[in-house]
Amino acid sequence: MSEADGIVYSDVKFTRGKRNTSGTASSEAESTYSEVRILKTHPSTELPGSQQHPVSNGGSKVTPERVVIVVLSALLAAAVITLGFTSLDNMHTKQSFQTLRDELEAVKRNLTERCCEVKSYNTVQKTSPQPPVVKENESYPKCEYGWEQHGRQCYYFSTNYFTWSNSRDECRQKGGDLVQIDSREEQTFLELKLREKMNNIWDKFWIGLTDSEKEGTWLWVDGSPLNESLTFWFPDEPDNWTGKDPDGEDCVRMGEKAGAPDLKCWFDESCKYAHRSICEKPA
Structure with missing residues (x-):
């Protein structure tokens, strides 16, 4: 203008x-x-005394920092929700397992009770019961773990190699003593057992027979004399050989890996040698 x-x-x-x-x-x-x-001038739209400000577009300024904060907040909220659901699922799963376990125990108890009832019923219903079959050693008291039973006696076949005296101490600590053989039947049982347990032909076992108090007078560990009509000496034994020990051979060991004729497998031996042993005690 x-x-x-x-x-x-x-x-x-x-x-x-x-x-x-x-x-x-x-x-x-x-x-x-x-x-x-x-x-003539154009009329002003401003009020007297007012300052002119830039016109705003009505919206906030969006920055990358605000975008990152919004995204992280959303991810954190999603993680919290997921953990909440996972914890709830685990709780429900644990409760389900506990319920199943209780049900299984109840089923087992039920089956056990039913089996007992059926067994009792069958026992009562038998009109002509058969006589029980008595197995060997079944009517006798049982031996503890590690001991083998024959009749009313229990036997322990030691794996330790001790002198005759130390072997006897081991047997006493276990509540018994070195074996005392009183019958041919007992000798047969022991002779067969030793064939299984001997590792080689030199693997021998001490028994509870000695003449250490008086040469030639053989006594069992309980002090009873040897029955001369019930002996199982190997041929030409006992000989009290002094070739290895000047004190001679005053204790008895037994065992033949290949088996002995007529069960004769007793040998006198120096009590200072180390052998395995046979312990015995009542069942």
Whole structure:
């Protein structure tokens, strides 16, 4: 817009009275015209005294940092929810397992009770029961673990190699003593057992027979004398050989890996040698 466009010309008439000499005002007015230039400007939309501010677009500024925070918050919320559901599922699973276990125990108890009832019923219903079959050693008290039973006696075949005296101490610590053979049947049982337990032909076992108190007088560990009609000496035994021990051979060991004719497998031996042993005690 040019400067001329902002100027408005207006005729303003001013009236000024004239004085006459007589001091009275003239009735005619003298008119004076003056040119007044007024600059026309565009009206302002601002209020007086206000400051002009940039116009906002009405929205907040979105930054990458805010986007990252929003995404992390969403992931954290999802993780918390997932953990909550997982914990709840585990709790339900544990409760289910416990319920199944209780049911299984109840079924087992039920089956056990039914089996007992059926067994009792069958026993009562038998009109002609058969006589029980008595197995060997069944009617006798039982031997403890590690001991082998024959009749009313229990036998322990030691795996330790001790002198005759130390072997006897081991048997006593176990509640017995070195074996005392009182019958051919007992000798047969022991001779067969030793064939199974001997590792080689030199693997021998001490028994509870000695003449250490008086040479030639054989006594069992309980002090009873040897029954000379019930002996199982190997041919030419006992010989009290002093080739290895000047004190001679005062204790007895037994055992033949290949088996002995007529069960004769007793040998006198130096009590200082180390052998395995046979312990015995009542069942």
